[in-house]
Amino acid sequence: MPNFAAPWELEVHAVGGSVYHVKVNGQLIVVEYVSWGNEIIVQVGGSKYQMQIVQRANALQCELEGIPYMLPFDTGGMITAPSPSVVLTVNSHEGQKVKKGELLLTLEAMKMEMAVSAPEDGTVMRINVKAGEQVSAGQALVDFETVSQTQGKEDGDKTKAAAIDFSALAAHQKSKDSNAIAQQWAVLERNFYAAFTGFDFKKPAADLLAALDKFVQHHPGYRKEAANLVVKASMAFITVQKLFQSKERDVENTQSTDAHxxxxxxxxxxxxxxxxxxxxxxxxxxxxxxxYPWADEKNYDLTTKALFHLYKASANTKATADLLRLSLLFLQTLFPSANEFGEPAEFTALLDQVIQVGHLSPSLVDAAVFARYDLVDRLHQEDLQKERQGQLAQVLSPVLSGGKADEVLKQEVIESGHQIVTYLVSLYDRSSPQAASILEIMAKRFNRDREIESSKLIESKGNLLYEVCSKQDGKVVKSYISILTEAEYFESLSWLQSVIKKDGDEFVECLLWVRRGTLADVAYVEQLAKNPLKVDLCSLGVVSTDAYVYHSFHYQNGNWEEDKRRQSFSSLRYRELHIERLENFNLELLYNSRHVHVMKLEAKTNAKDQRLFAFIEVPEPKFELNENQEIEAISQFEFSIQEAAKVLREQQARHKRSYFWNRIVAHLGHAHPLRIEQVGQYPERLIPLIQGLGLEKLVLYTRVLTKANKAVDTEVLVEDLSTHYTVRGRVPSPEVLAPLDPYTSKVVNALRLGSPYPYEVIGMLTKSDNKKFPNGRFTEYDIEVNAKGEQKTISVEGRAHGLNSSNVVFGRIVNETEDGQIFERILVLGDPTRDLGSLAEGECRRVMAALDMAEAEKLPMEWIPVSSGAAIDMNTGTENLDWTARVLRRLIEYTQQGGEINIIVAGINVGAQAYWNAEATMLMHTKGVLIMTETGAMVLTGKRALDFSGSVSAEDNIGIGGVERIMAPNGQAQFRARDISEAYQLLFRHYRFTSISSRRPYGTKLATLLALDA
Structure with missing residues (x-):
């Protein structure tokens, strides 16, 4: 914007309500702009001004306090790209004088060339692109100065007009005056909060936090205001996400409807x-x-404006989620605990909501969980630990006194976490009267999962050893337990050899604990390696005041060596987590802490079968129940889950090939009376923490008290975490974990491709324990083709899943709701594990067979396509295009005759498949719906091919043909869903009102409470 010789550079941000931050040549001016009809009030620099703006031809007439000013429209001297494209040629150079219409450069978009010409006579000041560069719509290509602009500059030089000084209106950004500092904070606060409420902010959003951080460092008195701002922004983020993520039940409580x-x-x-x-x-x-306080609910225009900003806030979710993640980390640098800036309980509830709505950003969920632990739970845990240590001392006093102790107190000690071990080892002195009691407690604690038959104290050469005989799974086990000082340990261990005895098939183990001195771990390991014992297993625990580490030795092929499979595991923890079930796998310890171990598994018979297992121990869980007596939270468990998830994500990020079929295995100590029904909705609280980890299931080992107060070992399985979770309990399985079978390998391959596997979708729709969908049954069909090329459709009911010979699976599926509605249709699914679902004669024949069945039985066809398009290989080529054309014709005939095809796109659909989807659902006469998930895409040409040909693509296929950027805004996809489970909930709701068949031409009659009209 020129003012004779003085150019102005303006940057305007709407930051909330009627407030704007205007930068003029680097000076920030805070403007409040209020409009009443044609009259405008502007408040700036502490003064108010009346304005009126009237458009006059090619200018704006602005009256300020009755004085008119003319502002001519200006192109801005910049030529921009009309659409996403590639620069083919640059036909001009900087400093070149050109005439109107003269070619400056050439663009290409979608195989069409576009000439970019000079809009007027002028000079090319700067060229911002080069040949071959991809540009986005609106990107600056050329800085251009017209002849009139050049003349204006020359005239300005002659008049030597001075620039207008805005310093009197500018906010004082560097002043140390308290009022000026308060103004600086207000500017930063508005800028930061604007990002979360759908107003303007300058990217990257992290710069907003950097500015806050810098300000607080210079003005520590504003730390609490900064914390409150983060809390306020978190509440805004939660509010926006709750609105746009909500799925509300309909009046009959059947299926949910998207908030959009x-x-x-x-x-x-x-x-x-x-x-x-x-x-x-x-x-x-x-x-x-x-x-938006200014948005009156009764005012249509104001609420619509508020909704506009809410949509913008939702569209900025990726940026604001990352900003909130950084803000939570920033909050931890300001204060050591939440009670220094607010109420811890309220802050905990706030972070819990962030966790629930932040599922689209695993890193935000991690940050929220960690912030909760660091600012609230950590102090609570430390207080509990101190309290627990005091309680243990009180409990241990009568137990260790040598008299008759209460059995309940003894059991309390035996059930305690590992801190009791550290405490007992620190107390132990073999010359003390308490020594025998300490060894007895240790012996019974580390055999608490076994049936103890006898026990005794053994003394040998001044050393004490406790012997326990027990049974486990029908096997006789003999355990020897001792505690040593560092000096005693590094003396000869021959006395152990003389005491330890093995009879017959007994399993003999020796459990040793040593109080750590100054030596490194390797010295303790070497000492045990030099002194082989006549045992099946020797577990060595090296214990200090606040840490411990375990090493185990056994005989392998006749050699006494360390058992790496048990590295860092105590013998008890190894058993309680049932790690012995992994004998078919080689194990590699990747990470271990006090409560979390992460291991890489590799099948001994299949090196490609690699998985990640996280093992968690929660020694003393506290179950928080809601008003329905269902689990609301489990103390320490969520943080351990988050710690495990963080490590799993780090391991996934380090490898090009992602791990799938992973597990989190947890052991919850202390027997409890809870039942499987009390799990309730608790897994939904965990899913945001573990989303995107490639988990097969979550396994919990615990002990449940019966009505007779007997503890029963129980295994709880939380499965199907990626679509819909199911929870079931059973007696812990003794079966050894098997390597991937051919079927499971296909499921894992489909997961790796980000596409649904057909038989897993069928399983989801037919499982009787799946409460999200009506009960269902599926009958699979296939085709037979004779020598003449004639085909017939046959039932292959009973054929094992995964034995399909084609990339297309089809059959009849029926689901029945509790109120008697029956949804019957022909189901077609693409198999991504076979040539990426490519289409050849076999696939096309099966699609047409499914269409024939749907037409004959007057049933809708339901399609879950995944395909890379027409197949091209050494055996087939253009004839496959002929077959896809036949299918296209059949689809046209079927839909024009009233046939219904409903499609869920949950994977990549390329070429012919994308054409088929469009023909089946996007034309005016088609009855079916197209539902797309966040991982689905429809493209005519894939990203790699587009990039290779020099055409415009995006960062991935989702960007080219996904629902968020393309298919939904263009109106091609009628519905969007987070995943295939949510997509099916939408589809069943659609069927509830539209489903018919030859047996039910008018649909299913539903019960009504309304009386018939007389």
């Missing part, structure tokens, strides 16, 4: 906007609108 659909209804109505919308959604909406 309700918002669209609300936006399109001027009257009765809330009519028919669910109360929970309206509650979320009202909370969201409260983020």
């Amino acid at each position: 659909e309700y918002l669209m209804h609300y936006l399109l109505r001027r009257d009765d906007r809330e009519k028919g919308l669910p109360p929970v959604f309206l509650e979320h909406l009202k909370e969201a609108i409260k983020l």
